[in-house]
Amino acid sequence: MKTMMMSLICFMCYGKWNFKSAYNTIYQGQEKSALFKEIVKTVFKDEFPEDADTLSFLTMSDLNRLTGILALKKGEQLADIACGRGGPGMWVARKTGAAVRGVDISEEAVAAATRRIPDFGLERKAEFGIGSFYATGLETHGCDGIMSVDALWLAPDRNRALREISRVLKPGGRFAFTTWDGNIPFMPDDHKKNLEDSGFDIEVYEETRGWKERQLAVYEGIINAKAMLEKEMGKRLAAPIIKEAKSTPPVLDKSRRIIVGARKRQYR
Numbered sequence: 001m002k003t004m005m006m007s008l009i010c011f012m013c014y015g016k017w018n019f020k021s022a023y024n025t026i027y028q029g030q031e032k033s034a035l036f037k038e039i040v041k042t043v044f045k046d047e048f049p050e051d052a053d054t055l056s057f058l059t060m061s062d063l064n065r066l067t068g069i070l071a072l073k074k075g076e077q078l079a080d081i082a083c084g085r086g087g088p089g090m091w092v093a094r095k096t097g098a099a100v101r102g103v104d105i106s107e108e109a110v111a112a113a114t115r116r117i118p119d120f121g122l123e124r125k126a127e128f129g130i131g132s133f134y135a136t137g138l139e140t141h142g143c144d145g146i147m148s149v150d151a152l153w154l155a156p157d158r159n160r161a162l163r164e165i166s167r168v169l170k171p172g173g174r175f176a177f178t179t180w181d182g183n184i185p186f187m188p189d190d191h192k193k194n195l196e197d198s199g200f201d202i203e204v205y206e207e208t209r210g211w212k213e214r215q216l217a218v219y220e221g222i223i224n225a226k227a228m229l230e231k232e233m234g235k236r237l238a239a240p241i242i243k244e245a246k247s248t249p250p251v252l253d254k255s256r257r258i259i260v261g262a263r264k265r266q267y268r
């Protein structure tokens with residue numbers, strides 16, 4: 001039932017059943033559009049994470065909080081799952097002196113992230129490849145910390161994703177992420193039980209401040225700028241973000257955007 005609902009929501013949001021193809025289109029559009037970034041920047045003001053330049057609702061406060069939760073030391077290894085164009089993981093790596101490996105299902109995202117490595121001065125410390133929440137392709141116990149921004153909701157089999165994250169994480173390492181929870185069909189009410197059952201102790205579980213106003217304002221900006229976005233990106237590339245802007249607001253009524261920090265237990 002949950003899988004069916006998830007597919008239905010995917011269909012409503014993207015008009016297709018395939019996230020990989022939808023995100024490839026979105027990233028092609030984002031690369032062409034200065035206006036899309038301007039819309040987000042206007043809403044986020046000083047919370048806009050300029051360097052990270054994300055495809056998410058990540059704020060500067062979130063970035064600093066994720067960095068604090070991960071508590072990485074210089075030379076340690078970070079992974080960013082569903083890394084998109086690589087900004088969040090590279091921002092944290094640059095700030096902490098850690099190395100980062102990012103994985104994403106979208107080839108467009110991985111190619112863009114790889115191109116951006118020199119922007120962060122991480123030529124020998126950042127690497128990106130194709131991988132998913134269920135099969136990251138990363139080494140067992142190879143990471144001191146794992147992060148993920150606004151993407152865990154895209155892995156409907158939450159326990160399977162958390163098992164993979166636990167496999168890759170060293171005992172005692174932290175998984176820090178933002179996503180949504182709430183009383184809507186394809187998400188668990190909260191992620192606490194899934195995390196605990198997968199061998200994590202929860203250290204932080206908080207709603208992010210001001211998220212809903214920002215998210216709705218970005219959607220409103222997109223709808224108001226529809227014609228200009230279509231002109232800039234082309235109708236085909238603009239279609240997925242316009243569709244998301246129209247279809248997501250009602251879903252948010254029963255949802256919360258959260259930031260979570262969970263530590264993998266030493267022994268299971």
Ligand SMILES: C[S@@+](CC[C@H](N)C(=O)[O-])C[C@H]1O[C@@H](n2cnc3c(N)ncnc32)[C@H](O)[C@@H]1O
Pocket residue numbers: 019020023053054055056058081082083084085086087088103104105106109131132133134148149150151154155
């Ligand atoms: C909202 S974007 C966030 C991207 C990035 N974290 C950021 O903040 O810019 C969601 C990302 O999840 C990726 N994605 C979707 N399903 C995935 C899966 N099952 N495993 C890994 N990545 C996935 C998409 O390709 C997309 O890059």
